[in-house]
Amino acid sequence: MSGEKKFIPKAWPRKLRSTEWYGGTSRDHIYHRSWMKNQGLPNDLFDGRPVIGICNTWSQLTPCNAHLRDLAERVKHGIYEAGGLPLEFPVFSPGESSLRPTAMMYRNLCAMDVEESLRANPLDGVVLLAGCDKTTPALLMGAASVDIPAIVVSGGPMLNGxxxxxxxxxxxxxxxxxxxxxxxxxxxxxxxxxxxxxSRSPGSCNTMGTASTMASMAEALGMALSGNAAIPAVDSRRRVVAHLTGRRIVDMVKDDLKPSDILTKDAFENAIRVNGAIGGSTNAVVHLLAIAGRVGVDLSLDDWDRLGRDIPTLVNLMPSGKYLMEEFFYAGGLPVVIKMLSEAGKLHRDAITASGVSIWEEVQDVKNWNDDVIRPVDKALTASGGIVVLKGNLSPNGSVLKPSAATPELLQHRGRAVVFEDIDDYKAKINDDNLDVDESCVLVLKNCGPKGYPGMAEVGNMGLPPKVLRKGITDMVRISDARMSGTAYGTVVLHTTPEAAAGGPLAVVRNGDMIELDVANRRLHLDIPEQELQQRLAEWNCPVTAPVSGYARLYHDHVQGADTGADFDFLRGCRGAPVPKDSH
Structure with a gap:
């Protein structure tokens, strides 16, 4: 075309993956470039500059992410300005509000989609556009497995309701x-x-639910620019951070700054402590365990309990407090929380971030503009806000509880079990006034874990029986192998492992058994003789039938327990990003 520059490959400071596709004059190089040019791309975009993927979970079936197309355009502006070639591509978008049986079942599918898209295409780096609950961990899992330079842009929360x-x-x-x-x-x-x-504007949940928690985790891990987590979806500054992220990813490629450089054990420890300070979702436990498994970091439930014990809940947001994400942003957002924890000696200050500087360097000059939204330590919502890990004969591999969302008087409790064999059994019985239950009982829900539901749905925060609610009671102890929404609250024990469908002790709890919850001593105990427990387990038969085909069967056969992140057994560990063989 007249006026177009002749293609002359040039050297980047280091050899790029994309040059294997575009960086030469052979038949195969011309084949790859010529097809790309049917989109109207000029010659000089293939002159050796880095090719940056924009991994987009936009979908109208995922309302939290339905505005991400605009953010993708802002990212492209930044990439072009910094000298890169942006190429946007879609991946599976697990939307929490509509997807059945549960979006969690498809988190691993999305992560597989991301991993294989990055591995098989001529990409030197990637910007991960996420929003709804499962999209953030899924994109981080896939990117960690491939380990090319990567950075997150969150869609942001809705405006206040x-x-x-x-x-x-x-x-x-x-x-x-x-x-x-x-x-x-x-x-x-x-x-x-x-x-x-x-839901009066685009964006994800405006509470400190799982979407905002995982956006905060991405920032605390160092995988997003400072301040990314809390900016409302419709605020112009959300577009600015997308634009700046586009610029930044090109420099990350130049410096070869990869997820494995950022996602260290120190980074995960920082994120766990930040989760306690923000009153973050219990879902962060299973997601961070899965991400750590992908990058090869040894992270366990014991780390969650150890690191959260002395972390106060500083952020006064629903469901733990009274404000919403909009106020959190106006108060200074996550950088303020990170600064406060750093000054208190609770964080690893030298942990490197996607910006290329330490996490402390990013936040040292920020200010708190509302100390009722982000509270000082001496006025914390709870003195110990981290996720509690409970063990005992009812959850030998561990279960979790969120103290900041629980009723203090119920954190030490002994009660009679009222058992529901699965979610259908619960729905059939819970509204019946003839159900033998009162507020002192412990509601037990089985067969709702990764294999049991399948997918480990957010049904753990079981609604209370109407006959109890009419007394003015608003909370009871509830135990299950399920998850609960990050927007939910109550004295709820979740992620009990091994799950019932895998033959864990939860499977053999019976109506009338006495159960003891002792949060201070991290104990969850089924009060029956050990010999009887073992006899019940020996006589147990799994009531859950494995799916016959498709992804559901793959999921059932290969998903691991919640205590290790509910990832697939064959996906743990970083597999790197070799250039696939050319088939032409």
């Missing part, structure tokens, strides 16, 4: 109002009127 003069948080308000309906404290008409107010 407001209903009749009160803040309402997405998810959290849903659980509260649903219980109010059953207790007779709210009409169905009011509930329907509140529906639109819960």
């Amino acid at each position: 407001w209903f009749r003069g009160e803040r309402i948080g997405s998810g959290t308000a849903l659980w509260q109002m649903s219980e109010d309906i059953k207790a007779g404290n709210m009409t169905q008409e009011d509930f329907l009127e509140a529906e639109q107010a819960m």
Whole structure:
């Protein structure tokens, strides 16, 4: 074409993966370039500059991510400015609000999609566009497995919800109002009127649910630019951070700064402590364990318990507190929390980040603009806000509980088990006033773990029986092998391992058994003789039938327990990014 420069390959400071596809004049190089040019790309975009993938989880079926197309364009601007060639591609988008049986079942599928897309294509680096709960860990898992330079841009939370003069948080308000309906404290008409107010702008949950928790984890791990986590989806500064991230990834490629350089044990320890300080979702436990498994870092449930014991909850956000993500951003966002923990000696200050500097260098000059939203240590919501890991004969491999969302009086409790064999059994019985239950009982839900549901759905925060709610009771001890939404609350023991469908002790709990919860001593105990427990386990038969085909069968056959991240057994460990053989 007239005016176009002749293609002359040039050297980047180091050899790039993409040059194996585009960097020569052979038949195969011309084949790869010529097909790309049908998109209207000029010659000089193939002159040896880095090729940057934009991994986009945009989908109208994933409402949290439905605005990511615009952010992708902003990322492209930054990549072009910095001298790279941006190429956007889609991956599977597991949306929490619609996907059945649960988005968690498809987190690993998305991670596989990301990994193979990065490995098989001519990419030197990648920007990961994520939003909804599972997309952030899935993209990080896939990128960690391939280990080319990578950085996250989050979609950001929705604006505050407001209903009749009160803040309402997405998810959290849903659980509260649903219980109010059953207790007779709210009409169905009011509930329907509140529906639109819960989600009034693009973005993910505006509470400190799993989406905002995992955006915070990406930032605390060093895999996103400082300040990325809390900017509302519709704020112009969300576009700015996307633009700047596009610029930054080109320099990361130049410096060969990879996930394995950033995702160190120190980085994971920082993230665990930050999760405690923000009152983050229990789902962060299973996701960080999975990410660590992909990059080869030895992380365990014991690390979660050890590192969270002395971390106060500083962020006053629903479901633990009263504010929402919008106020968190205005107060200074996650950089303020990181600075406070660093100054208290709780973080590894020298942990490197995607910006190329230490986590301390990024935050040392930030200020807290609202000390009721981000509280000083002496006014913390809870003195010990980290995730609690419980063990005992009922969860020998561990289970988790979020103290900042629990009722303090229930953290030491002994009660009679009321057992539901699976979620259908729970739904059939829970609203029956003839159910033999009162507020002192312990609700037990089985067969809702990774294999049991399948996929480990967010059903662990079981709604209370209406006959109990009508007494004015708002919380009971609940135990399951399921997860719960990060927007949920209550004295809920989750991720009990081994799960019931794998023959864990949870599988043999019976109605009337006494169960002891002792959070201070990290104990969850089924109070029956050991000989009887072993006899029950020996007589147990699995009630869950394996799926017959497809991804569901792959999932059932290869998913590991929640205590190691519920990843597939064959995907753990970094496999690197060799250039695949050319087939032409």
